[in-house]
Amino acid sequence: GQKTWTTLAQFADMIFCLVRTDTGVRKQEGISFLLIDMHTPGITVRPIIMLDEDHEVNEVFFDNVRVPAANLVGQENRGWTYAKYLLGHERTGIAAVGRSKRELAFLKSLAARESKNGKPLIDDPLFAARLANLEIELMALEMTVLRVLAKADKAPGPEASVLKVRGTDIQQALTELMMEAVGPMALPFDPAYLEGKSEHSVFDDDDAAPLASYYFNYRKTSIYGGSNEIQRNIITQMILGL
Ligand SMILES: Cc1cc2nc3c(=O)[nH]c(=O)nc-3n(C[C@H](O)[C@H](O)[C@H](O)COP(=O)(O)OP(=O)(O)OC[C@H]3O[C@@H](n4cnc5c(N)ncnc54)[C@H](O)[C@@H]3O)c2cc1C
Structure with missing residues (x-):
């Protein structure tokens, strides 16, 4: 996946992500909340330079990133409730x-x-x-x-x-x-x-x-x-x- 506009991701060690974990339910229900180590293989941070020439935001790419089940926050598929x-x-x-x-x-x-x-x-x-x-x-x-x-x-x-x-x-x-x-x-x-x-x-x-x-x-x-x-x-x- 890809996340655009991640503020100050260039300094982050960890990132919270809302990820699709069930495609067979209502779209708000199949989302889980994961805490991901930014040093995990497959994560790339690409800078976006804004109008004021500052490096404040980034695109973050996730290519086949594997996350330990222990990094699930709360219950599987309840991510949207936590996000709200x-x-x-x-x-x-x-x-x-x-x-x-x-x-x-x-x-x-x-x-x-x-x-x-x-x-x-x-x-x-x-x-x-x-x-x-x-x-x-x-x-x-x-x-x-x-x-x-x-x-x-x-x-x-x-x-x-x-x-x-x-x-x-x-x-x-x-x-x-x-x-x-x-x-x-x-x-x-x-x-x-x-x-x-x-x-x-x-x-x-x-x-x-x-x-x-x-x-x-x-x-x-x-x-x-x-x-x-x-x-x-x-x-x-x-x-x-x-
Ligand atoms: C400087 C900056 C920093 C950010 N930092 C972070 C961050 O750290 N972490 C993070 O997760 N996100 C971050 N974001 C992302 C931000 O939350 C999203 O850009 C924002 O929610 C808009 O979503 P979008 O970019 O997908 O725009 P879109 O949803 O594609 O919207 C494009 C335009 O269409 C309008 N629009 C869309 N749908 C409707 C509708 N149903 N009715 C009326 N108008 C509509 C929108 O208002 C907007 O004007 C950041 C964004 C910026 C600009």
């Missing part, structure tokens, strides 16, 4: 309210140092309104995450899809506003500087230099953990009952 439990937690984590709060504070500092028509950008009514709107969305998301987590006796179910969609919408909007705040200062792409291997080659602006990479890299958030379109399907069917 993990996905609920993964999607709740992807909402990443704490990280967005930090990025919002950084965005405010950028908007305070930039100027528009002789005044700080943060005082521009249109920019300030967009910033305030994002902050309100983030506060609402935080409340919603806390409501989901308050049901501690139960793993997050389809409501995790709401958190994933709202969280990643906010993360992407933050990267967009940061790019807008610094304007052309974000345009130079200087990988050597970003990796700490050289001084700035264009503008001497530590805050603006990584923003374009950050913006492009964060396009991934509406894809990973299950695409946002699929999350909307889950919300439609499992929460709204449509």
Whole structure:
């Protein structure tokens, strides 16, 4: 088999895989959860270099890989049940309210140092309104995450899809506003500087230099953990009952 988009597989010693172990049943039922040693013969990791030139994801190929039965996690053919439990937690984590709060504070500092028509950008009514709107969305998301987590006796179910969609919408909007705040200062792409291997080659602006990479890299958030379109399907069917 083959798995595309395996994050940081180049550093991994072990990989969890959902593998087809019964073809004669409903497609969700014939899947098992295996823990596989990455050094097993037949496993090849091929890098995928992304838009920001970073090696973050990989293709992993499995050619006639043999796995000891002891590496089966839980019961055979119950893998999808375990996977749904993990996905609920993964999607709740992807909402990443704490990280967005930090990025919002950084965005405010950028908007305070930039100027528009002789005044700080943060005082521009249109920019300030967009910033305030994002902050309100983030506060609402935080409340919603806390409501989901308050049901501690139960793993997050389809409501995790709401958190994933709202969280990643906010993360992407933050990267967009940061790019807008610094304007052309974000345009130079200087990988050597970003990796700490050289001084700035264009503008001497530590805050603006990584923003374009950050913006492009964060396009991934509406894809990973299950695409946002699929999350909307889950919300439609499992929460709204449509
Ligand atoms: C940066 C990155 C890191 C990742 N890391 C990992 C990792 O570490 N481990 C891992 O297991 N996976 C990882 N993934 C994989 C990720 O979970 C999948 O890419 C994602 O779930 C989408 O699946 P897909 O790529 O097969 O797209 P597809 O399912 O082929 O979807 C393609 C497009 O069609 C749309 N689409 C598909 N079906 C429907 C439908 N029924 N209704 C409406 N629209 C639909 C999708 O929304 C999407 O826009 C990563 C992905 C990325 C981009």
